[in-house]
Amino acid sequence: MAEPEFHHVPVLPEAVIEGLNIQPGGRYLDATAGGGGHSRLILEAEPTVSLVAVDQDAAAIAATQANLAEFGDGEAPAERQRVAYWHGNFAEFKPTGNPFSGILADLGVSSVQLDLGDRGFSFRQSAPLDMRMDPRQDLTAADIVNYWDETDLANVIYTYGEERLSRRIARKIVDQRPWQTTTDLAEAIAYCVPRSYRYGRIHPATRTFQALRIAVNRELEALETLLKAAPRWLAPGGRLVIISFHSLEDRLVKHTLKNSPELKVITKKPMVATEDEISQNPRARSAKLRVAERREAL
Incomplete structure (x- = not known):
């Protein structure tokens, strides 16, 4: 495409x-x-x-x-x-x-940027966990989810994503490392939260992806x-x-x-x-x- x-x-x-x-x-x-x-x-x-x-x-x-x-x-x-x-x-x-x-x-x-397939900003299509607005910088979303300490990861998701289930999501991310694609990560987040939360107004991975993007790009x-x-x-x-x-x-x-x-x-x-x-x-x-x-x- x-x-x-x-x-x-x-x-x-x-x-x-x-x-x-x-x-x-x-x-x-x-x-x-x-x-x-x-x-x-x-x-x-x-x-x-x-x-x-x-x-x-x-x-x-x-x-x-x-x-x-x-x-x-x-x-x-x-x-x-x-x-x-x-x-x-x-x-x-x-x-x-x-x-x-x-x-x-x-x-x-x-x-x-959300629609560009190789940038990794969105989970609407499978893409590498990148999220860099400037590809010249080093840190990517993959670095954060695959290498950061669970506590630091939970704090980022809570602070930048305002996600109340940040600890649960961070634990799931750490337990199932390594992560390669946006869709795999989003699916895992969706299935680690309560069913009522899973089918809410927004996709349960939305706040986590926002947090990762903010952290990657500071x-x-x-x-x-x-x-x-x-x-x-x-x-x-x-x-x-x-x-x-x-x-x-x-x-x-x-x-x-x-x-x-x-x-x-x-x-x-x-x-x-x-x-x-x-x-x-x-x-x-x-x-x-x-x-x-x-x-x-x-």
């Missing part, structure tokens, strides 16, 4: 543009470019803005470059270049040049780094827009924005998708968007 094309249907598109408060001549950072969906919206919102597109997934960067080729393909004169690209984790990004007028981060895993540590650095990257009055998809991310964003002396919170409550958008893009169902603004004077 052919792999899906890496494209990006941007969630909360109107809320993103409203939250960023696009300014003529502004410079913007899309810290999670994906296939370039949000980047395109920013560039189309105002013909004089420029943008830096960042992603740690090489396939996403390539897709973004193809999607945004009309805004400068690397061979056009410098004055016609409206977009630049950087391949890497946003936590390691070191901006140069003028401060940004706005920063966007659309967190989590994309629907394309997602919360990267988010903490971004939230700490972003105010220094923004010009006074510049906006920070964060889209999160689960409670761990949203709590971290909410409390960090609220407690930052450099930022003024714009959204007292998170912005969420309308029913119309959810019907068109089911991924938007769990999206929460928060906005903060860099204070004029610190």
Whole structure:
């Protein structure tokens, strides 16, 4: 079966543009470019803005470059270049040049990454236990489930997956090592939990897979780094827009924005998708968007 094309249907598109408060001549950072969906919206919102597109997934960067080729393909004169690209984790990004007028981060895993057969993010099809957003890094999900201590494994599943049966699941994982594929692991998890839990609203392996993905990619540590650095990257009055998809991310964003002396919170409550958008893009169902603004004077 052919792999899906890496494209990006941007969630909360109107809320993103409203939250960023696009300014003529502004410079913007899309810290999670994906296939370039949000980047395109920013560039189309105002013909004089420029943008830096960042992603740690090489396939996403390539897709973004193809999607945004009309805004400068690397061979056009410098004055016609409206977009630049950087391949890497946003936590390691070191901006140069003028401060940004706005920063966007659309967190989590994309629907394309979930569907890519060899990436191991999903148990909908059999794949190696990988889960790396950047294949250049060393740690994989297979390393965690096959070599980590049972207590450490249970703690990761409980903390990052908010899974109340973490100890039972960790014990099953350790007892039946080694693990090779996503489907084998998901099936074993499903049959080690109570029958009532097995047939609940979500698959019983969902929270464990979320936990493994977060641990492999150090997602919360990267988010903490971004939230700490972003105010220094923004010009006074510049906006920070964060889209999160689960409670761990949203709590971290909410409390960090609220407690930052450099930022003024714009959204007292998170912005969420309308029913119309959810019907068109089911991924938007769990999206929460928060906005903060860099204070004029610190």
